[in-house]
Amino acid sequence: MYKLMQLPDFVKLRGFAGSQDGKWTKVYEDRQKVLLVESRPEDLKPGEKGTGFNIVRATVQWDDINPETLFNTLHDADYRKTWDRKMIEGYEICQLDSRNDIGYYAVQPYWPISKRDFCNLRSWMEFTNGEYIIMNHSVDHADCPEREGFVRARSILTGYYMIPTHSGGVKLIFISHSDPKGSIPAWLVNNLLGSVIPDTITNLHDCALKYDSWALENHGTDTKYKWRTPKIDWDGFTREVRDKEKQYRVLNLECVQKERP
Numbered sequence: 001m002y003k004l005m006q007l008p009d010f011v012k013l014r015g016f017a018g019s020q021d022g023k024w025t026k027v028y029e030d031r032q033k034v035l036l037v038e039s040r041p042e043d044l045k046p047g048e049k050g051t052g053f054n055i056v057r058a059t060v061q062w063d064d065i066n067p068e069t070l071f072n073t074l075h076d077a078d079y080r081k082t083w084d085r086k087m088i089e090g091y092e093i094c095q096l097d098s099r100n101d102i103g104y105y106a107v108q109p110y111w112p113i114s115k116r117d118f119c120n121l122r123s124w125m126e127f128t129n130g131e132y133i134i135m136n137h138s139v140d141h142a143d144c145p146e147r148e149g150f151v152r153a154r155s156i157l158t159g160y161y162m163i164p165t166h167s168g169g170v171k172l173i174f175i176s177h178s179d180p181k182g183s184i185p186a187w188l189v190n191n192l193l194g195s196v197i198p199d200t201i202t203n204l205h206d207c208a209l210k211y212d213s214w215a216l217e218n219h220g221t222d223t224k225y226k227w228r229t230p231k232i233d234w235d236g237f238t239r240e241v242r243d244k245e246k247q248y249r250v251l252n253l254e255c256v257q258k259e260r261p
Contacts, residue, residue, distance in 0.1 A: 005123030017173040028194035052186030055177040063169035067162040071132040116153040119144040135159035151182040
């Protein structure tokens with residue numbers, strides 16, 4: 001049994017991505033690239049044992065990429081095979097509904113860290129104001145048992161919040177809280193966030209720049225991507241429902257006007 005991510009879950013991620021509660025500490029900043037990387041300790045309940053691994057947040061703005069292109073770049077598994085040099089294997093296990101699926105991802109991290117793999121529930125949503133969110137967390141699945149030669153890592157929360165800018169570009173807020181498991185000390189990972197995350201964000205930017213031309217060549221112009229869904233208003237209405245509501249109001253107003261003497 002899996003809990004499908006719904007609008008309140010996306011609202012919660014949006015709030016956390018933009019939180020200004022004084023708990024974030026700057027670990028890297030590049031003003032020229034408009035990139036800021038911050039981290040914070042886990043939020044633990046009384047008596048709860050944490051992992052020791054910090055939560056990381058990267059905020060960056062790109063004027064040469066729009067949110068839709070970045071959203072498609074992150075989703076397209078075929079494209080990922082062309083640029084993710086650390087990926088060993090990745091595939092969908094099952095589709096739960098139009099906005100939630102479960103997938104497998106195996107990766108070879110930086111030497112000398114041994115191979116890791118994940119079984120994640122991924123969720124996504126498109127919004128009528130031009131924003132997009134993709135997020136995931138680890139789950140168990142019968143068709144995704146632990147493999148020999150891999151350490152089964154855990155994504156506690158990974159999120160990509162994409163916001164359109166006035167220039168036609170995108171502001172990306174990336175959230176990551178993972179436990180790599182194995183014998184990697186938390187202090188080492190926490191200290192490397194300021195160097196690893198900027199490289200990851202830069203690589204994503206370079207790949208997103210090439211996506212539209214790659215998609216045109218490999219998918220064509222008429223492809224309907226299965227990850228695309230009707231856009232949702234943040235207040236809970238889909239665009240379709242909103243349009244019908246407007247049409248009803250117009251028709252109702254016309255009827256009232258006709259009834260007047």
